[in-house]
Amino acid sequence: MRRNFLLLAICVVLVISGCGSKAPADNPFFTEWTTPFGVPPWSEIHEDHFLPAFERAITEARAEVVAIAQNPEPPTFENTLVALDASGMLMNKVSGVFYTLVDAETNENIQEIAKEVAPMRSNLRDDVLMNAQLFERVKAVYEQRDELDLDPEQRTLLEKTYRDFVRGGAELSDADKERMRGINSELSTLGLRYSDNVLAENNRYQLFIDNEDDLSGLPPGVIEGAAAAAAEAGQEGKWLFTLHRPSIYPFLDYADNRELRERIFNAYIMRGDHGDEYDNKEILSKILVLRAEKAKLLGYDTHADFVLEERMAKTPDAVYGLLEDLWRPSLAVAREEAATLQAAIETDGFDFKLEPWDWRYYSEKVRQARYDVDEQEVRPYFMIDNVIDGAFTVANRLYGIEFTERTDIPTYHPEVRTYEVTDADGSHLGVFMTDYYPRPGKQGGAWSGDIRSQWIHDGDNVRPIVFNVGNFSRPAGDAPALISLEEAYTLFHELGHGLHSLLSNVRYRGSSEVKWDFVELPSQIMENWVLEPEVLELYAKHYETGEVIPDELVAKIRAAEQFNQGFNLVEYLAACYLDMDWHTLGDPAGVDIDEFEKASMDRIGLIPEIVERYRSTYFNHIIGGYSAGYYSYVWAEVLDADAFEAFKETSLFDRETAASFRKNILERGGSEDPEVLYVRFRGRAPSVEPLLKKRGLK
Secondary structure, three states: OEEOOOOOHHHHHOOOOOOOOOOOOOOHHHOOOOOHHHOOOHHHOOHHHHHHHHHHHHHHHHHHHHHHHOOOOOOOHHHHHHHHHHOOHHHHHHHHHHHHHHHHOOOHHHHHHHHHHHHHHHHHHHHHHOOHHHHHHHHHHHHOOOOOOOOHHHHHHHHHHHHHHHHOOOOOOHHHHHHHHHHHHHHHHHHHHHHHHHHHHHHHOOEEEOOHHHHOOOOHHHHHHHHHHHHHOOOOOOEEEOOOHHHHHHHHHHOOOHHHHHHHHHHHHOOOOOOOOOOOHHHHHHHHHHHHHHHHHOOOOOHHHHHHOOOOOOOHHHHHHHHHHHHHHHHHHHHHHHHHHHHHHHHOOOOOOOOHHHHHHHHHHHHHHHHOOOHHHHHHHOEHHHHHHHHHHHHHHHHOOEEEEEOOOOOOOOOOEEEEEEOOOOOEEEEEEEEOOOOOOOOOOOEEEEEEOOEEEOOEEEOOEEEEEOOOOOOOOOOOOEOOHHHHHHHHHHHHHHHHHHOOOOOOHHHHOOOOOOOOHHHHHHHHHOOOHHHHHHHOEOOOOOOEOOHHHHHHHHHOOOOOHHHHHHHHHHHHHHHHHHHOOOOOOOOOHHHHHHHHHHHHOOOOOOOOOOOHHHOHHHHOOOOOOOOHHHHHHHHHHHHHHHHHOOOOOOHHHHHHHHHHHHOOOOOOOHHHHHHHHHOOOOOOHHHHHHOOOO
């Protein structure tokens, strides 16, 4: 997942408002950073610096916007669009640091600051987008666009900026503008409360085991990790399992104790749905109602119609059409898989019915029996340092870039590793930071983000500071961190997002904003190299012996690639349907969250043995940028499967194909229509056939 902190300049300017606090004289945000490459001096930045920094940043941003709006010169692309794009530099500096911490290293103080900041940034955003004088200047340039000598990037920036103003309420009546302000302000705080509740739920559940018999079936490395977690929690001699993926997933895969599997599984799927202080149902209801009302104010039938107008899909019907095309064959395969797992239960001598907490356990058993491949046999070949090196080597062989680890660059946590990235000619491309292990202050999942985005400022090519964050398996016992194949895919995936940022070569900050259903292409295409034999030889080496993963084991993995694909797609697509169903509601007021969710899943025929990947009360994606957009992953998968065929048609590291992908996709960001960019790379529109073949659905 990609998290962009530096979007269109008018949105960046709108990020944070000020508050009346006194600014410490030594606030590091008010000085030029002399660290290598201008990386934030993390150790010098303290929590009490943020609000004063935001206050000054908002003062500067307001002054800049007023100057643009009141410019006595006739509006031009340069004095209006470029000036607006370049405004808010201090705001970028502060928010880039702050929101990195909000997601990756938060605490109660930071969460409180975020809650205080949220309505202020909403207010500022509205002040800018509803500024009639400023909008008239933007509109004047927009109406001359056919007469102006604009290149594609300039025209895209102009059209996107104009639409942002219109979609931000610039043409509403005064009464509707005031109501829009109230909606935006309330939404800004509700989203934070929702995400904070999910984080709290992730952290508070602890399954302590004190009977060694209850560890039956679990691999030694998992047991060692659980013992270390228990000791850290002050329960020496016990074993601790949590809802963090590196803990719960191995437990569901291998624990023989069915009762404990059911207990931890239910804790996972009931997050935010306990009727207590962390319950998210009321918050979600308010969010849905406010989003629907906002869409109506702006002239759209639903929130989904509003959102999708700016996506490649364009309409809810197009999204539902894609989901339906994949749902039917996926559900059919999942039903077959369920029957296979039920047979495995009976073979074990049991007569219980397959339940969701049994699926991973018995699918792992069937996988081992059918393909003779065990994840624990695979993990020793995926030491995280080797996987990182492998991903970097793939990037090097494709694009000629180098990653050089640096220990002299400040970081926000001791576990963060930092690299300088250079191009084939030795020139500096950017700084890349990795943060791969779970912590209580880190949100779940994996993502990529920019502390500073690439753009051209005063003739200088400002290079980005990019980070990848994950929640991968930690080292256990005396062994280094050995990650699963799934985690290796995720690492490559997030590096793909990172490359999109690092190789960016656009002029305007606004050009960094990429349509959500296109932004996953650079990440998902990287996953295709993970299991290629030529790549495995580079990094998949046994952590003890250095032996490259044997060909016969790779053959087993390959043979099992399409195993359980029905389950994987069905749980994902079910969440896509849930997202779309919520956001195509014209009037969500009074809708019972749990009842609606059940009706949504019943309508598509989700089988009871599978639970959608994200239930409504912990679906962080749709509270953030993926509302009416969770389908983006599979939309982009159509693109990535088709794009990777271009390499398969030539060679895995064909430099000409890679150069075209870099030039037409990675470097261009959102500077042009993504369909145009893709056709320029591929020579034609994408085909769905490679995806169906890859997924075993054709």
